[in-house]
Amino acid sequence: MNGEWASPLGQRRICQGSGLMKTVGVIGLGNMGRGMALSLKRGGYKVLGFDAAPGVAEKLQDEGVEARASVADISRDSDVLILSLPTSDIVEKVVLGEGGVAASAKSGLIVVDTTTADPNSTRKVAAALREVKVGFVDGPVSGGPKGAATATMTMVLGGSEQDVATVEPILSVISAKRVHVGPVGAGHVTKIINNLLTGVHLLATSEAVRAAEAVGVDPQKLVEALNGGSGRNSATLTNYPTWIFNDKFDSGFTMKLMRKDVRLAMDLLRSIDANAPISAEAGRLWAESASSIGDAEDFNRIVQFVPER
Incomplete structure (x- = not known):
């Protein structure tokens, strides 16, 4: 311009x-x-x-x-x-x-x-x-x-x-x-919300993949089908095909950074007293994952985290 x-x-x-x-x-x-x-x-x-x-x-x-x-x-x-x-x-x-x-x-x-x-x-x-x-x-x-x-x-x-x-x-x-x-500040609010959604998508999609696999559906075929339907999201479109199914886990973005971003999102929600139970549960799971997935690991490793019942 x-x-x-x-x-x-x-x-x-x-x-x-x-x-x-x-x-x-x-x-x-x-x-x-x-x-x-x-x-x-x-x-x-x-x-x-x-x-x-x-x-x-x-x-x-x-x-x-x-x-x-x-x-x-x-x-x-x-x-x-x-x-x-x-x-x-x-x-x-x-x-x-x-x-x-x-x-x-x-x-x-x-x-x-x-x-x-x-x-x-x-x-x-x-x-x-x-x-x-x-x-x-x-x-x-x-x-x-x-x-x-x-x-x-x-x-x-x-x-x-x-x-x-x-x-x-x-x-x-x-x-x-x-x-x-x-x-000023609106850009960072938007990015925090974006990363929160990415965290939710990865957690929800990992549950869907494990459920499908447990009943004999090929996870890669599942994701291919989801990407043609209304269930598609950033995890099915990008994360699983690019870094997860091939076991690369080399996105360049760490668990430490993603956990930091999710914490910022939780702080934002608390500051406005938001009624956001799904986001709150995602925040809890990302924080809990620190006990088994190290800070230096790729953030896509969250799909391997299975919380205790």
Whole structure:
């Protein structure tokens, strides 16, 4: 998308790679951040990278990503800064801590947080950045490491119309679909609910597969049939064919991260006193699975969890 959009910070920004917003920083160069950084480089942007783990950013220099030595360093030189971090606590340290983004960024920077995060923490971070004239968009992603590497992710965006419009050309380089769902925090609320549904789908589908198998129905034929009917869901369409039936269990998303996301969903439901018994039971089962499925295991291993009667 070409053209000019008004920034809420009183500046004008050209919405294309060759305009004012031409330098993009990425903090967190793991499975997701690395793919986004390389997609941005292919899209014609100058890309800066930082990761707390020694040597990670430097490994991407041969592929055109300029390594920076600190959060302060990358914050000073970026027009847009993408965060790809595991938890809200880490986001708060990176943004609000000593030498963090809030203390170091130039006025007019926009931060895009792709972390699956606590919406309350998100609003806190956004408010602190607003005080130093830095914009904020929460933009959690779906699609996994493959989606990040191939720029086919989906992003749900929370933020002002102006900030979202400003970063749209950059986000279009790293994702195939973007939905602006509301103000700051709305993106993270939406992603938490999405991941809760994924957790419910995996649990329910695993019960269906075990029941069918117990009465002699081939599980793979069952899933094929479900995918042609109204019972299809994300687990039957994607998880079982891609990672479960073939015993790969290598989606790149761990039990630890999924349990964290389900806990965030439970916190959200409790905060609004929701009447959600199915979700509550799913939350209980995901938490209980920690006794038999390790944090480092692929999150699809939940289908192997059979709770005690």
